[in-house]
Amino acid sequence: MTAGANGNRASRRAGIPLIDGIEKVTGRARYTADLDQGEALVARIFRSPCSHGEIIRLNVSKACALDGVMAVVTGDDCPHTYGVLPVAMNEYPLARGRVRYRGEPVAAVAATDEQTAERALELIEFEVRELPAYYSSDEARAPGAVLLHENKPGNLEREVHHQFGDLVAGFAAADIVREEQIHCAEVNHAQIEPHACLADYDPLTGRLTVQSVSQVGYYLHLMLARCLEMDTSRIRVIKPFIGGGFGARVEVLNFEIITALLARRATGKVMMRLTREENFLTHRARPQTDIRLKLGMRRDGRITACECEVVQRGGAYAGYGIVTILYAGALLQGIYDIPAVKYDGYRVYANLPPCGAMRGHGSVDTRHAFECLLDRMARELGLDPFAVRRTNLLRTPTRTLNDLTVNSYGLAQCLDKVEQASRWHERIGKLPRGRGIGMACSHYVSGAAKPIHWTGEPHAVVNLRLDFDGGVTALTGAADIGQGSSTMVAIAVAETLGTALGRVRVVAGDSAVTPKDNGAYSSRITFMVGNAAIDAAKKLNAILSEAAARKLDARTEDVECIAETFRVGPQGQSTIPFSEVVKSMLAERGPVTVTGTFTCPPEAQGGKHRGGAVGSTMGFSYAAQVVEVCVDDATGLVTVENVWAALDCGCAINPLAVEGQIEGSVWMGMGQALSEETCHVEGLPLHASLLEYRVPTIAESPPIEVHIVESHDPNGPFGAKEASEGALAGFPPALVNAVANAIGIDLDELPVTPDRVMAALVERRRQARLATARGAPA
Amino acid sequence: MPETSQARKRLLRVKLNGRWREDAVAENQLLVDYLRDCARLTGVKTGCDGGECGACTVLLDGVAVPSCIMLAVRCEGRSVETIEGLARQGNLNRLQRAFHEKLGTQCGFCTPGMILAAEALLRRIPKPSDVEIRAALSGNLCRCTGYVKIIESVKAAAEMSS
Numbered sequence: 018m019t020a021g022a023n024g025n026r027a028s029r030r031a032g033i034p035l036i037d038g039i040e041k042v043t044g045r046a047r048y049t050a051d052l053d054q055g056e057a058l059v060a061r062i063f064r065s066p067c068s069h070g071e072i073i074r075l076n077v078s079k080a081c082a083l084d085g086v087m088a089v090v091t092g093d094d095c096p097h098t099y100g101v102l103p104v105a106m107n108e109y110p111l112a113r114g115r116v117r118y119r120g121e122p123v124a125a126v127a128a129t130d131e132q133t134a135e136r137a138l139e140l141i142e143f144e145v146r147e148l149p150a151y152y153s154s155d156e157a158r159a160p161g162a163v164l165l166h167e168n169k170p171g172n173l174e175r176e177v178h179h180q181f182g183d184l185v186a187g188f189a190a191a192d193i194v195r196e197e198q199i200h201c202a203e204v205n206h207a208q209i210e211p212h213a214c215l216a217d218y219d220p221l222t223g224r225l226t227v228q229s230v231s232q233v234g235y236y237l238h239l240m241l242a243r244c245l246e247m248d249t250s251r252i253r254v255i256k257p258f259i260g261g262g263f264g265a266r267v268e269v270l271n272f273e274i275i276t277a278l279l280a281r282r283a284t285g286k287v288m289m290r291l292t293r294e295e296n297f298l299t300h301r302a303r304p305q306t307d308i309r310l311k312l313g314m315r316r317d318g319r320i321t322a323c324e325c326e327v328v329q330r331g332g333a334y335a336g337y338g339i340v341t342i343l344y345a346g347a348l349l350q351g352i353y354d355i356p357a358v359k360y361d362g363y364r365v366y367a368n369l370p371p372c373g374a375m376r377g378h379g380s381v382d383t384r385h386a387f388e389c390l391l392d393r394m395a396r397e398l399g400l401d402p403f404a405v406r407r408t409n410l411l412r413t414p415t416r417t418l419n420d421l422t423v424n425s426y427g428l429a430q431c432l433d434k435v436e437q438a439s440r441w442h443e444r445i446g447k448l449p450r451g452r453g454i455g456m457a458c459s460h461y462v463s464g465a466a467k468p469i470h471w472t473g474e475p476h477a478v479v480n481l482r483l484d485f486d487g488g489v490t491a492l493t494g495a496a497d498i499g500q501g502s503s504t505m506v507a508i509a510v511a512e513t514l515g516t517a518l519g520r521v522r523v524v525a526g527d528s529a530v531t532p533k534d535n536g537a538y539s540s541r542i543t544f545m546v547g548n549a550a551i552d553a554a555k556k557l558n559a560i561l562s563e564a565a566a567r568k569l570d571a572r573t574e575d576v577e578c579i580a581e582t583f584r585v586g587p588q589g590q591s592t593i594p595f596s597e598v599v600k601s602m603l604a605e606r607g608p609v610t611v612t613g614t615f616t617c618p619p620e621a622q623g624g625k626h627r628g629g630a631v632g633s634t635m636g637f638s639y640a641a642q643v644v645e646v647c648v649d650d651a652t653g654l655v656t657v658e659n660v661w662a663a664l665d666c667g668c669a670i671n672p673l674a675v676e677g678q679i680e681g682s683v684w685m686g687m688g689q690a691l692s693e694e695t696c697h698v699e700g701l702p703l704h705a706s707l708l709e710y711r712v713p714t715i716a717e718s719p720p721i722e723v724h725i726v727e728s729h730d731p732n733g734p735f736g737a738k739e740a741s742e743g744a745l746a747g748f749p750p751a752l753v754n755a756v757a758n759a760i761g762i763d764l765d766e767l768p769v770t771p772d773r774v775m776a777a778l779v780e781r782r783r784q785a786r787l788a789t790a791r792g793a794p795a
Numbered sequence: 796m797p798e799t800s801q802a803r804k805r806l807l808r809v810k811l812n813g814r815w816r817e818d819a820v821a822e823n824q825l826l827v828d829y830l831r832d833c834a835r836l837t838g839v840k841t842g843c844d845g846g847e848c849g850a851c852t853v854l855l856d857g858v859a860v861p862s863c864i865m866l867a868v869r870c871e872g873r874s875v876e877t878i879e880g881l882a883r884q885g886n887l888n889r890l891q892r893a894f895h896e897k898l899g900t901q902c903g904f905c906t907p908g909m910i911l912a913a914e915a916l917l918r919r920i921p922k923p924s925d926v927e928i929r930a931a932l933s934g935n936l937c938r939c940t941g942y943v944k945i946i947e948s949v950k951a952a953a954e955m956s957s
Contacts, residue, residue: 034895041903042891044838044878048904051837209842209850209938210904260840260904261938293843499902499939677898677944684941707847707936715942716933 032673036504036523037258037497046258049213049230050290057215057288058087058127060279061134062272063141064298065116065123068152068368068700069165070145072114077124079140085133088283091124095278099240101268101469105174105335107166108371110244110274116145117165117333118368119700120298122271127279127287150368152697154307154330157367165333165366174331174364175339177628179346181418182357187322191313195394199386201749201767202694203305203330205297205704206375207712210260212291212299214273216280225281226253229273232266232496233536234526239470240269241277256526262498263685264374267538268301268336297695297705301336301373304329306345306382314394318405322357325349327383331364332371338364340469340631341372344379347632349387350417352428352460352639353409358418368700374538376685377461379631381746385767388457388750393763401445402456402754403436406641420624421632425738427665427728428458431641434663434724439643445758451650452658453759456643459747462634463667463730463739464541466617475614477545478532481510481553484608487599489514489557491523494534495546500741501674502542506550508670509734513554514561515578516595532612540739543670544635545615547734553613560609561595564602568593636730638743639665642683644751648759653774655756656717657687662747663724667738672725678741679723686748688713691768809870811836812880820867827851829867830877838878838907842936849935852908853877859915861934878907881914889955890914890948899948901939909935913949922953 040046077089092113100106112123124141128134151157157165157172165172188194214229225247231237234254242249259266276289291299307328313321327345331338346360377384395405406428411417413426435456436442444454468476480492491510497503503523511518524530535541558578565583566573569591576583581595602609623633642662648655662683669675692711696703704710729736749767757763762777802821809816811834818833830839830853839862842850846864853862854876881888890910893899900906909932916923916931923931928949937945 032898034898035900037903038895038898038900039887041900041906042878042887042895042910043882044836044907046903047837048840050841051831054835055832207938208902208904209848209936210840210902211842258903260842261902263938290841293847499904501901673898677901677940680941680943681901681939684943685938687941707843712936712938714933714936715945716929718942721941721943 057286060289063124068150074144076142080137108334177362187357196311201382206263206265208261214276218280300370304372308386318408343631348380384746425728425730427726428639431663455754457750461743463544467630477549509550548615556611640744653771665726666740667730668736682745690749826862893952
């Protein structure tokens with residue numbers, strides 16, 4: 018971002034570098050793969066070479082007998098399924114009886130070195146009786162298809178049928194009704210740190226310690242206990258530095274449980290490091306999605322009805338699938354005022370690596386279809402893309418038809434910001450040939466208001482410790498995976514206490530020390546953990562203020578702490594330093610630990626209809642963006658020249674981190690829009706490396722001008738909402754709309770690769786020739 | 796690739812972060828494995844299956860190279876610098892400072908390689924243009940930042956006196 022764009026920032030706050038940034042720039046930060054000092058055994062996984070089949074024979078005796086092999090485990094070692102949703106745990110860490118995708122873990126070994134482990138894998142004898150395998154949603158849903166899971170007819174993991182409002186009246190009121198089919202390729206998180214896990218089992222004490230790349234240590238803890246039949250009290254899960262997540266590590270992953278199984282069998286320490294290829298096989302990312310979308314619109318641009326069918330090819334196991342297919346429908350709402358919405362969703366099983374949650378979970382592909390069709394209908398009616406969106410803005414506060422609460426709504430300001438910054442009206446329709454601009458809007462939840470593991474506990478807890486050293490230690494289970502959540506906690510605590518940021522230390526993600534947290538997903542941490550941190554700091558402040566009041570001979574309510582000094586009176590007539598107050602407080606009551614909590618109230622937890630909890634949140638972020646492209650009609654290459662993005666995050670607690678999150682999410686949307694795609698041939702991944710899976714490099718990444726909008730959510734911490742996901746979904750449609758503006762072709766498939774653009778250009782030329790030929794005789 | 800038991804070992808003499816050292820290394824050992832496993836310099840990261848991501852970038856005689864597709868024995872008598880060697884006497888190197896202050900790092904996994912690739916650039920071209928920065932860092936993937944603040948960080952570092 019440029020300095021000029023910085024000047025547009027609405028926030029009054031200063032940007033704070035990450036509190037763990039020094040470790041990262043010096044190489045001192047220890048990620049999971051860095052933790053072993055050479056004493057751990059090396060683990061490798063034997064994976065199914067077959068997409069679908071019954072296991073006839075699995076013989077690991079030769080592998081076991083190999084010198085240097087310390088443990089071998091198979092499906093026989095774990096008769097328990099694992100997963101996220103209690104209703105949809107249909108996956109074993111190691112296949113039992115049947116394999117359902119190529120690359121599914123079947124057995125695993127731990128050996129003294131990598132070469133021995135690899136050789137042991139070669140000695141494993143594995144035979145299957147092949148079953149028909151399905152690689153597309155259509156094949157898997159066809160009548161007579163073999164079922165991947167006996168209890169799931171039609172190979173459907175979940176069907177969703179939601180209807181809100183009067184659809185017939187809505188379409189009848191429309192001046193135009195248009196329908197499109199949009200296809201989005203499967204994409205992958207491609208976080209730069211490959212998966213890794215270090216498990217240490219002590220047979221003498223019966224205790225297991227696992228350090229892993231998990232975004233949700235709590236889920237991992239629960240699933241380790243379940244799969245290893247251990248008491249949770251004998252397990253410790255520690256989060257080291259984590260090299261990105263983007264949803265890849267929200268689910269408990271098979272290799273994490275396998276590593277623990279190996280450690281217990283080997284009675285020692287085992288390190289599992291997956292290759293990049295294995296990362297793609299582990300997958301759990303955004304599914305291939307087919308969307309049929311129908312919108313009704315009045316001549317003035319007002320949307321009258323929306324009908325949407327979504328088919329997601331979910332892969333071989335349930336994972337997060339139910340949530341993904343529900344999000345895809347639920348988040349049709351909450352951004353515009355639509356009087357009638359019908360949604361039909363189908364989550365399909367196929368013989369491919371399981372999909373899961375990825376940044377903008379469930380919402381991205383449907384938002385893409387919606388914003389593309391909205392633009393096309395606006396164009397047909399001669400309406401400006403900005404105007405048509407303004408016509409459909411929500412009036413807030415409100416509840417949507419599907420019972421989502423919207424308390425704060427900065428979308429109108431986001432539109433204003435990017436419209437001005439991109440000089441939209443000066444440029445639209447006046448750009449040279451091959452150049453175009455397009456825009457789109459998007460939104461996302463600030464945390465799922467109803468946790469998946471519903472236990473009745475608070476939705477977030479932060480403990481603050483204060484002892485003789487005068488340092489405030491914030492204990493949180495929230496996983497900082499690079500997004501800066503620990504820094505956010507430190508700022509929230511220091512600001513509430515009135516102390517220097519340096520006085521606050523954050524200890525995150527160690528089940529032996531930190532309170533339980535639902536983890537880094539659905540952009541919940543700032544809203545929920547931020548509120549819990551403020552709550553804890555207020556409680557600590559109350560205790561300190563009492564001690565200060567006694568020292569200052571004043572009433573507690575008259576005391577406040579500013580810049581590490583407790584003071585009384587409007588001019589601060591009498592003061593006492595923070596450190597003195599701490600000493601006095603310690604003398605009175607000893608070291609203190611306070612607990613702050615946050616819970617989303619029931620009215621924010623969604624509607625009563627089936628699946629109504631998904632999409633519910635305390636506050637949505639809103640984003641608008643303009644993308645400028647250059648299209649080479651000789652090669653079909655689309656180059657992104659500029660991006661202007663505005664996001665309403667309620668309040669930027671740390672504007673530097675908010676900018677970073679907006680830039681990163683916009684850019685990740687660009688990858689999905691332009692080049693990222695995982696394809697398979699007979700179940701074999703074609704793009705299982707970072708050369709073949711085309712993440713944009715710095716060379717093709719454009720400048721991104723960021724504008725922060727602050728709508729001050731009434732319930733957010735300092736008014737804040739999420740900032741990490743909301744802007745992603747707007748990029749693909751803004752790009753496709755820009756390509757349409759540049760070359761006059763509406764593309765219906767993502768990613769917009771040169772071959773797809775060329776195919777569309779060639780088809781247009783062919784149609785033009787046909788039209789000329791047909792017209793010639795007349 | 797692992798160090799194999801069959802592979803012959805050779806004595807490797809290398810100047811590592813300014814200090815000469817000697818180690819017996821297998822002839823087929825990769826530089827990244829030598830640095831991580833033998834010299835315990837875990838700031839050198841492995842992010843891919845070989846030459847794809849740039850996370851393992853180190854400086855070999857001042858030139859940025861991916862250490863995952865380089866044999867350790869190729870470095871005989873040469874200078875190797877890793878991220879651990881950049882901060883001197885308790886002071887961050889200018890790129891480290893800029894990446895920290897400007898949020899050129901988020902998750903931090905690509906950061907050591909990214910900073911070293913940028914260090915090689917600044918030694919060659921003290922005031923690089925946008926195009927030169929993009930060219931020099933095009934072998935280093937980052938999944939968090941969208942590269943915007945990485946470019947800002949490199950520019951800011953170039954403005955600091957070295």
